[in-house]
Amino acid sequence: MPDPRLAELSRWLPDLRLLTAPGDLEHYGRDWTRRWTPAPLAIALPANVDEVQTIVRWANERQVAIVPSGGRTGLSGGAVAAHGELVLSLERMSRVLDFDAVDRTLTVQAGIALQTVHEAAHCHGLIYPVDFAARGSCSIGGNIATNAGGIRVIRYGNTREWIAGMKVIAGNGELIELNRGLIKNSSGYDFRQLLIGSEGTLGIVVEATLKLTDPPPISQVMLLALPNMDALMQVFALFRTRLALQAFEFFTDQALQHVLAHGAQRAIDGDHPYYVVTEFDAVDERQQQMALAAFEHALEQGWVSDGVIAQSEAQAATLWRLREGITESLAPRRPYKNDVSVRISAVPAFLHEMQALLAREYPQIEVVWFGHIGDGNLHINVLRPEDLVEEAFIAQCEHVTRLLAATLQRHGGSISAEHGIGLVKRAYLESTRSVAEIALMQGVRKVFDPNGILNPGKLFATG
Template sequence: MSDPRLAELSRLLPALALKTESADLAFYGRDWTRRWTPAPLAIALPSSIEEVQGIVRWANAQRVALVPSGGRTGLSGGAVAANGELVVSLERMNRVLGFHSADRLLTVQAGMALEAVHQAALGHGLIYPVDFASRGSCSIGGNIATNAGGIRVVRYGNTRDWIAGLTLVTGSGDVLELNRGLVKNSSGYDLRQLVIGAEGTLGIVVEAQLRLTDPPPASQVMLLALPSFEALMQVFERLRARLTLSAFEFFTDRALHHVAAHGAQRPFAEDYPYYVVTEFDGDSPDAALEAFGTLLEAELVVDGVIAQSQAQAAALWHLREGITEALARHLPYKNDVSVRIGAMPRFLAETQVLLGREYPHFEVVWFGHIGDGNLHINVLKPEAMENADFVHECGRVTALLAQSLQNHGGSISAEHGIGLVKKPYLSSTRSAAEVALMRGIRRAFDPAGIMNPHKLFDADADAVVPAYGETA
């Protein structure tokens, strides 16, 4: 603790846990991206709102940048600390604070893991319906910071739709209790909404009031094999009209190849180009069989299986949810893009041509949430290629993809956030006037520019720490 700034922090907040071991700096200084070398000043692990507030005031006085930190499962570098920042980990603030039955609200600290929230909701006979594969390690605070989406958006919407209240420590050190769980509140700008998706650039979310809802009826899980991408949108629209869908996820043969290579059992004897995992209310099992029959007849699907047990359902889901892990060793360059659902076929056709032309020697793995207009495009690094060269090459093609997204009114980030990774492409999704407004808003919340500098966009006050280079 030789740094005088840290000594001062310890003097101000004697009970605050701080870590400065190099293993800790490395562990807490990065997220699931691997492009930057972690180099934080230290890690603070506050256990109360007062400690968070004290940290922010200290940071303002000392001009130290802060990086709010949840489960660090982010894929855009939003939680990277590589320039001498203090990482503020919420991992000790991970408790349920209360449950309001009439309101169906669960109040939690922001460091709570998503899966723990799921369990707490079930304990009250209700569900918190936002869900995705990183549920065991990601935190609610991080979910809020990126307005996380996931696999149930087609039915339940994004994180935003389930946040009834937030407690925020702003970049100025003010504690705001935003919306306080009200259903109706027309009393000026809804700052809660502004904080959701702000990637920690306006302040640190310390508590949240989560809306819960009734569990759906028992569900069924079905895997479909499709002959073409063109069939995909039609299958989606037909199933949506007949079944109550809670998920509709697609992936390609290449994705299945990697999951199978990673240990999963192949679902069919034959190979097909496209697959869909879909989950829907199981209250009329005949409807699913009937729907499958008409899809088969129309040649929109070529094979399929309906899970007959929980274990089989889990196995089918693993084919989709295991993709990210199966790809990890190939250091994939990840694109997470969205367009309006109706714009998907044309955007996709264009993108397939673009990537085929620009990436002739790279393997590209597609999957995503087709019912939300959200595609994940993973480009795998050839083993022989240097990572820096690979990232550079992918960046060049991403610029072309961003141009195509702009033409189709899409977004360069559907659910991962902008962070550091997508920052060069923000202008494809948000106009210069919008970015100028965001800059003005950031200034109001964080005049000294201490909150997660250089993430999302460069603010005027971001001079507190130097800009990020790609150093790993």
């Protein structure tokens, strides 16, 4: 171990697992963005809270930057270590610590995978309702760091709503216990909420107490084909009023083509420009009739051109795969991603402007988009043509993102709905947050992390 700082860390923590092999540095130094070349100093795999705290104290003394690391499924570069940082991976801290049936909470170490949380909740007849496609790889700590959203936000909200408490090693090395599972606690600033979505720049979440809830009622899944974009908001308004929605997801024919090419099964014949997958409560015949009536009304109005209701769980999974498989089907192309949001009421006007912008600025480039229309969130995936080199492609995408950011700003939207700012969106933060707000963020960061050792350069320039 040639680096004297690492030698010292090993003296402080003789049992700490440290990795420095090139393969490990590469594996742990990057996330799903793949845009930066990983170059961490080393990988630390602490086994407990004490080790995390000691690492943070060492980092403060030696001025070593730390990149907190969960499942590294992030899409904004928040977990990238490209400048000699120590990657602090929580993957060995992945246990369920406690379940409380009265409080209906699950206390876990931060490195636990979302899917393991789902399974643990299920064992107790409850659910942890935050869910999205990366569930098998992403960690709760990472979910908290980006306030992860996903496909059930319309019903259950974001990660923010489901954190009853957390233990954090702040950037200054202090262990703080935030909220401790209380439902009511008006005792000063709610730092739990401040930490959620702070992308590892204020503290390292080491444990979290998650709220659980009852499983949703029996549901049905419906796939709808839509003739045009204006119909989308009409169908949404109709379905939202008439049904108890659990999800309302939207994608284009172009997205469908990628999923089908990736092995998914076609569910509706014919050519249709837009599709919706929606899931709603269908406990009894009355609710099922209401769904059918809503569908028929939409058909009569010309808002949908075709549709199918899943007749089995297997078919429901097939329909869901058409939406959930999109990201995976595009992954080999390493798309440039925008993840934007506006208020629901601003969706129609924004969509029109956005479509015109994309058509104008990417004339030769394939753009695949889809989204969680029920919460105003659109995912735009730009695919690099084979004849365009990466650098020129990124430059073009950055140019368009600047225009998109200006459009978002006019509509009061956000440059990052659920991926976070990280490195990828940093240059556009001012389209969503004012200069005054960013200055306050930098100030707050200095309070929690006076030496700027936690994830420096992510989110904003470290002042």
